[in-house]
Amino acid sequence: MTGRLKRGRALVAGGSLGGLMAGAMLLREGWDVQVYERATGDVESRGAGIATHTELFEAFRRAGARIDDQIGSTLTGRTAFDRDGAEIGHYAHSQVLSPWSLLYRRLRETVPAAAYQSGKEVRCVHVGPGEAGLEFADGSKVEGDLVIGADGVWSTVREQMFPESLPVYCGYVAWRGLLDESSFDRAFGRYYGPLQSLYAEHGEQFIFHMVNGADDSLEEGRRRFGFLWYRSTDATSELPALLTDEHGVTHAHSIPPPKIQRAHIDHLRRIAGDLLPPQFAEVVRRTPRPFLQPIYDLRPEAIVRGRVALLGDAACVARPHVGAGVLKAACDAISLSQALKEASSIEAALMKYQADRVPECHRLVDKARHLGSYLEGTRRKGSSVPVLPIEDLLRDSGRG
Ligand SMILES: Cc1cc2nc3c(=O)[nH]c(=O)nc-3n(C[C@H](O)[C@H](O)[C@H](O)COP(=O)(O)OP(=O)(O)OC[C@H]3O[C@@H](n4cnc5c(N)ncnc54)[C@H](O)[C@@H]3O)c2cc1C
Numbered sequence: 001m002t003g004r005l006k007r008g009r010a011l012v013a014g015g016s017l018g019g020l021m022a023g024a025m026l027l028r029e030g031w032d033v034q035v036y037e038r039a040t041g042d043v044e045s046r047g048a049g050i051a052t053h054t055e056l057f058e059a060f061r062r063a064g065a066r067i068d069d070q071i072g073s074t075l076t077g078r079t080a081f082d083r084d085g086a087e088i089g090h091y092a093h094s095q096v097l098s099p100w101s102l103l104y105r106r107l108r109e110t111v112p113a114a115a116y117q118s119g120k121e122v123r124c125v126h127v128g129p130g131e132a133g134l135e136f137a138d139g140s141k142v143e144g145d146l147v148i149g150a151d152g153v154w155s156t157v158r159e160q161m162f163p164e165s166l167p168v169y170c171g172y173v174a175w176r177g178l179l180d181e182s183s184f185d186r187a188f189g190r191y192y193g194p195l196q197s198l199y200a201e202h203g204e205q206f207i208f209h210m211v212n213g214a215d216d217s218l219e220e221g222r223r224r225f226g227f228l229w230y231r232s233t234d235a236t237s238e239l240p241a242l243l244t245d246e247h248g249v250t251h252a253h254s255i256p257p258p259k260i261q262r263a264h265i266d267h268l269r270r271i272a273g274d275l276l277p278p279q280f281a282e283v284v285r286r287t288p289r290p291f292l293q294p295i296y297d298l299r300p301e302a303i304v305r306g307r308v309a310l311l312g313d314a315a316c317v318a319r320p321h322v323g324a325g326v327l328k329a330a331c332d333a334i335s336l337s338q339a340l341k342e343a344s345s346i347e348a349a350l351m352k353y354q355a356d357r358v359p360e361c362h363r364l365v366d367k368a369r370h371l372g373s374y375l376e377g378t379r380r381k382g383s384s385v386p387v388l389p390i391e392d393l394l395r396d397s398g399r400g
Helices: 017-028 054-063 100-108 156-161 186-192 262-275 278-286 325-342 346-376 390-396
Strands: 009-013 032-037 049-051 073-081 087-099 116-118 122-128 131-136 141-144 146-149 168-180 195-199 205-211 224-232 291-297 308-310
Touching: 009 017, 009 131, 009 141, 017 032, 017 054, 017 100, 017 146, 017 325, 049 100, 049 205, 054 100, 054 325, 073 205, 073 390, 087 100, 087 205, 087 390, 122 146, 122 156, 131 146, 146 156, 156 308, 168 278, 168 346, 186 195, 186 205, 195 390, 205 278, 224 278, 224 346, 262 278, 291 346, 308 346, 325 346, 346 390
Parallel strands: 009 032, 009 146, 032 116, 073 195, 146 308
Antiparallel strands: 049 087, 073 087, 122 131, 131 141, 168 224, 168 291, 195 205, 205 224
């Protein structure tokens, strides 16, 4: 079967983790690949800790990306705490947590500069029999044999090609932050360093863990801690205020971290003392610049149309409780490059890719909905949504 399909020209919209993995794999299979990324500046500053899985490293190998023991910090278990800060449960589970920026840099090295264009915003897709092309915001156009939409949760490619497929706000946001290990004493770093810590009572959910330092260091004292605090946030009365910047501009869907109003961050720091175990309230107070991400999900019925395929968050969005967005993008890239390697036509390969990946999208979205359902309604009047047993959260979160 192998090698029957003539390698053509693949146009990838979006040059983040998903686009880079797909682009690098197809380059290694002999395709002529061009990756188009809208952002011009510092794509690297986006991330915090990403829970990794074996399949992610398999994708790294296929993409030709470097993996070594600096790739992340190894956590040995998950520990739950009560409102007073005492341990109430533990689940032994080893997992490597990598900084998003390090994964990005390692993948970026695999795509030659000539195949990666920054500051190229895809405006629309052109499709015709046996071809697919892109048109950009600067008016230029490019033709190819295949378009891969890897342009994230608010994908332009999906909006045009799959208008029926829209992400839905889940009723809560994730406040996130990074702070230096050196903000705390040594004993704190040694105790919390190997753990993924969890607090999940009274409708709050707070997750706290170690990641590499700013220079990727894993050396004691030079690493960083990351937190993720899910907060129920009403779509009409609360979310628009959080997405409104100092100049009164309300951003659609999400707000760039530097634009979050200082007053919202001050408020978060104040309420942390009333809502979180004391050690985690202190973490929030000491974090220099927390930022927020509204949580959306999307359960698609189709991810392929003609010679256009969606991949990563453009294809499907599972809430972050499964810790699988990057993993899913990796498995999408493996599935797509394998299908293109084995099939006799691009159309047949894309149909195989869709048949392989849509059921997996459904499994992930459904599992993440189950894990996050209690956060949707916790502050709704009279809500009786039960909090999941802490043992289930410890065992099932962040495992794909
Ligand atoms: C709070 C939170 C925690 C998370 N934790 C984890 C975790 O622990 N583990 C995990 O695996 N995943 C996690 N995720 C999910 C993960 O971040 C995403 O699934 C992953 O980044 C998706 O990668 P992507 O390449 O598909 O999309 P993105 O990273 O969103 O990249 C899309 C790219 O396309 C570009 N783009 C957009 N529009 C255009 C256009 N018109 N033209 C050109 N370029 C364009 C964007 O600039 C961007 O670079 C988390 C997500 C959230 C919100």
